[in-house]
Amino acid sequence: MAEDSSRKRKVRGRKIRSDRSGKASRKAKKELARKASSTGKRNGDSGDSPLEDPREVVPEPFVETDAVRSLRGRITGWLEADQPVHLIGPTGCGKTALALSAAAERGRPVVWLNGDESVDTAALVGDHAGGERYKEDDRFVGGVSKQTEIVRERWVDNPLSVAVREGATLVYNEFSRSDPAAHNVLLSVFEEGVLERPGKRGEDRTIDVHPEFRAIVTSNDVEYAGVHRQQDALLDRFVGVRVDYYDAETEREIVRAHVDLPDEVVETVVETTRTLRDDLEVVVGTRAAITAARGLSVFDDRETEDGTTLDDDLLTTVFTDVLAPKVAGERDGDGDEGDARARDVEELRTSIADAIS
Structure with missing residues (x-):
């Protein structure tokens, strides 16, 4: 970018x-x-x-x-x-x-x-789905009662x-x-x-x-x-x-339909999504763009002298959170499992930051 x-x-x-x-x-x-x-x-x-x-x-x-x-x-x-x-x-x-x-x-x-x-x-x-049980009571002959249980x-x-x-x-x-x-x-x-x-x-x-x-x-x-x-x-x-990922304009319209953000922010989210889709080995779908946009609508609420700003660090953090479940724990037999997951996520964050910068 x-x-x-x-x-x-x-x-x-x-x-x-x-x-x-x-x-x-x-x-x-x-x-x-x-x-x-x-x-x-x-x-x-x-x-x-x-x-x-x-x-x-x-x-x-x-x-x-x-x-x-x-x-x-x-x-x-x-x-x-x-x-x-x-x-x-x-x-x-x-x-x-x-x-x-x-x-x-x-x-x-x-x-x-x-x-x-x-x-x-x-x-x-x-x-x-189971059976229905009911009884028939036969009193055809006077003084004699005959009951028959039927299971259907x-x-x-x-x-x-x-x-x-x-x-x-x-x-x-x-x-x-x-x-x-x-x-x-x-x-x-x-x-x-x-x-x-x-x-x-x-x-x-x-x-x-x-x-x-x-x-x-x-x-x-x-x-x-x-x-x-x-x-x-x-x-x-x-x-x-x-069915493949839609063109950029359609993805922008989809994100706009789900989250109320300014056009330039929606454009940044979609642009980032499409960049990561090309650069990363994990799947980065339109759903990821929607989730990232929802995250930005909540987390980017820091008031500064010149207004609220969206910077690369926040964008990297949000997309790392969105995509981390796709990589956590993928490696086997590489030391402690918790450490391996942490390394996977850190490597993902580095890749996202490189793609965004």
Whole structure:
């Protein structure tokens, strides 16, 4: 960065927008409702459903620039062509928000699913959720009472079954973090238009896929920890859309939408983020820029004779705090673990300071 512009950058009005608390509250309520509906359905609570109104799933705030609209248009186009879409890209680049926005564009109900190691076939399609016990009292013959206890298994559908039956848009976040074996049921969904429900007996063991059912899945790049390589037979059914970090103007708009800072400070944050993205070995996503901007809105509150200033030392400290979890403890067998973590963070700070200066 230029020396004359890096030492003292004027900062004015470094407060998060007055309506940010309201937006955060609405976002928290939507997230809580999403988790509650999914959990309730899995646990057999017939009062809840994983189906969500498409108008309620778009993240707040959601920035639309030409770059965002163009990418979303590719996704919705493939969905219109009846192709499941696999969004692939680095962490923190906005894949999830883009997937939810594209799903909402269809105007169909949305089913949300978050992948992890615990997701298996039953978590996708459903399972028996205990039994229902009741007694029949037969008094057909006078003076004789015959009671029969009947146990009937109760089946509960999980997100995939609900989505294919109702013609919803399935948004499967962190798809590649789930065990590939759990996804075998998707082969018949995409190829034959039928969902098989292992463990379900009788004529309703299968569900015919609704013609309006669509799927969007998101995955981090294969080099990320905890990512599983999915079977080629399934990946061959998807179209893959690469989602990378947006252009500088879009990243500035995203940061502005989350934090109320002067334009020159937002520009500095984004410029620093993009510089560190090129110079560091760790992933520096747009999410890191938002977090750093939030930090600056709080920490850069030092009154001086010429007003409040943002300097390189503060910028270095904030970005070190934001990125430190990515490096702490990465080295093994190098002396005391605490000392190794301290060295990792110190080396990170030095690299950030060098990149900023």
